[in-house]
Amino acid sequence: MYSHKTKKRVRYGETDQMGYLYYGHYAQYYEIGRVEMLRSLGMTYKSMEKDLGILMPVMSLQQRFVRPAYYDDELTIETTLRKLPGETITFYVEIFNPDSQLVNAGSVKLCFVEEKSEKTVNCPDQLLERLKPIFDGH
């Protein structure tokens, strides 16, 4: 298991007239969570695209909206890998408000596509090499 936390503040343009963080914006919070997790492993999604030619389209998304998040709340996005990625990678996400209450929980599954051939491929070695020591240790 590998977990990583990052923070993001709710902006005015992300609220709706209920005064809530609009439900459609959580997908971007999930994106931030997984991208910053990769960065914490010494890898960037940008380099995966640019240097390895690997795209990661989203296959599925599941979200539960537990309680509202409000304007200017600094939310904590906790992103977890429960197992080593293979043909797909699933990130589990929990988002907490400043009172450490759960706001949103869910998961997002992505696959790996070689840009040139437009075919799905396995998780690139560069990512697996970084994850294996973490998962072996547990």
Add this chain to the structure above:
Amino acid sequence: MYSHKTKKRVRYGETDQMGYLYYGHYAQYYEIGRVEMLRSLGMTYKSMEKDLGILMPVMSLQQRFVRPAYYDDELTIETTLRKLPGETITFYVEIFNPDSQLVNAGSVKLCFVEEKSEKTVNCPDQLLERLKPIFDGH
């Protein structure tokens, strides 16, 4: 069962650098689907908020991303109610591209909250009255 179709074109600002409709924007397509379904029943979500004082926060969202949607595609959003709403209402959504291929499928569950008391309530009669004849007929 009650089904309704509406259309929405993919805008430039909704694409990402893969050239796809960004996965986070589908939630807004789902919103458009359910709001236009309500309008087709002679009801608006706006009047539910303003006249009835009922808010409809989203409880959960599930989406499968079947194939990409591209810039300027006019997508068809098909929204379906499979049963009468009670304490919650679930909209099933399928989004098709101009070649009638499935792009995205999922569901979104909402509840009804009385703005004044901030308590969950049952589906308002004004909506049930419109739906009952449709569901009774089948």
Add this chain to the structure above:
Amino acid sequence: MYSHKTKKRVRYGETDQMGYLYYGHYAQYYEIGRVEMLRSLGMTYKSMEKDLGILMPVMSLQQRFVRPAYYDDELTIETTLRKLPGETITFYVEIFNPDSQLVNAGSVKLCFVEEKSEKTVNCPDQLLERLKPIFDGH
């Protein structure tokens, strides 16, 4: 002068907690205005990119926010070309609410870039040919 009108409804996800259409979303309304104007001339921005290899990055944007637009308002976007495009093209935009009151007015200037060479070029002939008869007639 060439003018074109198109409509777009304000969606829940576009409102903010003031209950207004968030100011940052008007840029997308401007995009819709100019793209639908091109379509009314028998041309698509999509084909300019795909078939002609011409990109149109935005150079500048000016907007006055005259009065708020609200949830579910069906706004009218009126887009006007005041002169034939050359190295740049400027669209003047006025957005009206359902009571025909001015909501927002402004302009956006774009240039033409050849994707291959990454150099600015003149307005493509395919667009000029469609505009010249309109401007000559006046």
Add this chain to the structure above:
Amino acid sequence: MYSHKTKKRVRYGETDQMGYLYYGHYAQYYEIGRVEMLRSLGMTYKSMEKDLGILMPVMSLQQRFVRPAYYDDELTIETTLRKLPGETITFYVEIFNPDSQLVNAGSVKLCFVEEKSEKTVNCPDQLLERLKPIFDGH
């Protein structure tokens, strides 16, 4: 004059199929700039709304797009007040890429509206008190 810098990374969902930060998203970067400037003065826009009942709708926006910003760039937003606010407040904004090159420059003018009366009012004293010593010193 009072200047403040804050950072924001370009997210995937903010890019478009040109691979650029979509022009419509800069308005939110401007929002982040001015809100973080207020916070640097010991004030939050949230408290202005909640505690003082003052809303700040945007009156006008001007932006020049100097060069593209790209995915994953950590941009620096520099926000400047050139004079004390009165009936309106104008923020001047410059956005720089990681190579310190200017990406975007512009300004945004807002007014102060008392929520209860829906009337425009002067800049609240709480903000002026924080700014006066800074402007007097220069």
